[in-house]
Amino acid sequence: MTATPAQPYSPSVPRAHRPRRRLPRTPGPLGDALTLMALPLLAALALPAAFAGGGTRRWFGGRAESQRAEAQAAKDAAAAAFYELDTAQRDLRISIETITAVDDSPAARRAVADFDALGRRIDEASHQYISAVDAHDLDRDDLEASAAARARTELTAAKEELGRVKQELDRFTDGLGPLLGKAETQLARLAPAVERARQALLAASNALDSVRATGLKADDLAARLAALSPELTKLNQGAGQHGVPQTLERAERVTRGAEAVRVEAERLPERAAEIDHRLVSLRTRAQALTTRSEQVDPILSELRRRFTVACWQDLQRVPDVAAENVRRAETKLAEAHTARDEQRWADATALLSTVRALLNSTDEAVSAAGDRLHRLNAVQKDPQQEIDRTRFAIRDAQRLAMAGRNTPDPRHARPLDDAVSRLERAIATLDGRHPDYWHFLTETEAVRRAVSRVVSLIRDERGAAGH
Incomplete structure (x- = not known):
């Protein structure tokens, strides 16, 4: 709000400092005599003013002065309301600027539009107040009681309007709480985030210098660090140019990138030693495999x-x-x-x-x-060991399937019966002059895998039922 209230009017030259009117002086003895005769009359005329306290206003009686005092009180109250509203509007403008610097969401844009509308209401109420102040000079010597009464009425109306607008502004301010809190939180994060990014870049640069001092090259790491320089330039330009959310995101990205460079640079000597060790180890293993092959x-x-x-x-x-x-x-x-x-x-x-x-x-x-x-x-030496191993797996699964039941579940019994038949067929292949022992071994392995699946199914079902 740019308008300011009119300052209270005061006489430009108080009576005590005004030049006295001089009576015309008649030269000679006659003039002196006339002057002496006029002095008692001037003294008599000055007495009422002296008893009135030496003021400059005329004496109109108690009613006019009472109306003037009430009007002045209304003017003072309106001025207080005006300044209170002006202060609240300035504080609210700071809050709105904080939100708009951080938040571009629909809710934030709606808050800005509502603030603009509220600003127009404030301007209207301020104009009403300033007009009332300018329309009435409460320090006029000839101020009439009716004029003072009108001034009081208009100033009181202006004060009440200012109060109503102040209430609207307070309600609007209360509603900004969540948006303002979010914005202030982001602003509070801004400076530390930018500083962390700068420190991370410095640490990465120092780590690269230390590695290079040992004779190791880190050209790829140096290139990655150099790629972050434009981002640092934007961070130094500030959030006012690039926006708070964008600056926060950029600071976090720079911090992550610089931290990764630092970690890799510090690990580079260890990495070089690890590669040297692997070269020797793998070369030895290749030689051993050559012998084994x-x-x-x-x-x-x-x-x-x-x-x-x-x-x-x-x-x-x-x-x-x-x-x-x-x-x-x-x-x-x-x-x-x-x-x-x-x-x-x-x-x-x-x-x-x-x-x-x-x-x-x-x-x-x-x-x-x-x-x-x-x-x-x-x-070939003892096929019975493989047969017994497979049969044991089948019998163990059958006992599990019958536990707590009079008859097995067909979903369990059928694959176990198939496993028995398959084992018997595999055993039959051992008869003959040239048995296919590899087929026999692959079949028994397949049978045991099928039985293991049935056991897992039974345990899963019973575990689920127990829960």
Whole structure:
């Protein structure tokens, strides 16, 4: 609210300081005599003014002065209401500016529109007050009682209107509580968030300097840190230019990025040592697998000599695959070593992961040939051990299915019966001159897996029923 009330009127020159009117002086003795004769008359005329207290107003009687006093009291009360409303509006404007700096939601935009409408009501009430003040000069010497009464009425009406608008403003202010609280919370977060971002950038820069001092390169980390410089520039420009929510989000993003750079920089010496260790370890493992893969051919030769084709046919390519995998692993190891020398840490890590995967695959294939021969030897010598193991699993599942029941649930009994039949058929394949022991082993394994599924189903159902 820009308008200000008219200041109370006061006479520009009080009577005590006004120049006295001089009587015309007649020269000579006659003039002196006339002057002396006039003095008692002037003194008599001055007495009423002296008894009136030396003021400048005329004496109109008690009613006029009473009306003037009431009008002045109304004027003072209106002025107090005006200043109270003006102060409240200024405080509310600060709250609105706080909200708009942070929040662009529909609720915030609606609050701004409502504040503008309320501002127009305040302007109207202020105009009514200022007009009433300007229309009545309560310090006029000739102020009549009726004019003072009109002034009091208009000023009282202006005060009441100011009061009503103040109540509307108070209700509106109370309704802004949630929006203002949210905005103030974000503003309270702003300065610490920006400072955290600056400190994170400084820490990342110091970490990079420390790493480079040890002779390690960190070009990728330096590039990532440099990419954050434009964001720091925007942070330094402030939320007034880029908005509070955007600045908060930018500060958090810069903090995360700088913190990641710092952590990786501090870990770089450890990472380099870890890569060196893995290079040595994987090279040793590749050499050991080369030796082991050379033993696959004798194993396959024994399998061909003693067992049917079905027992070893899927292992035929193991020696070739093993040799190829080891060769590729050694090539990748050489590339990883080069990447390590060039301090391309990410490339070196990726290459070493590829080497490990190749060696794992080779290890499984080579182990499969030896494991096949071992298991076939065991079942050829004593197939009954495998049969008893499978039958025990079936009987245990059957006892569980019958626990607490007179007849088994068909959903459980049927797959268990199928498992019994399947085991009997697998046992029958052992008869003959050249049994397929590998088929027998795969069948018994399949039977045990089927039985295990039934057991899990029974326990899950009973567990659910118990709850």
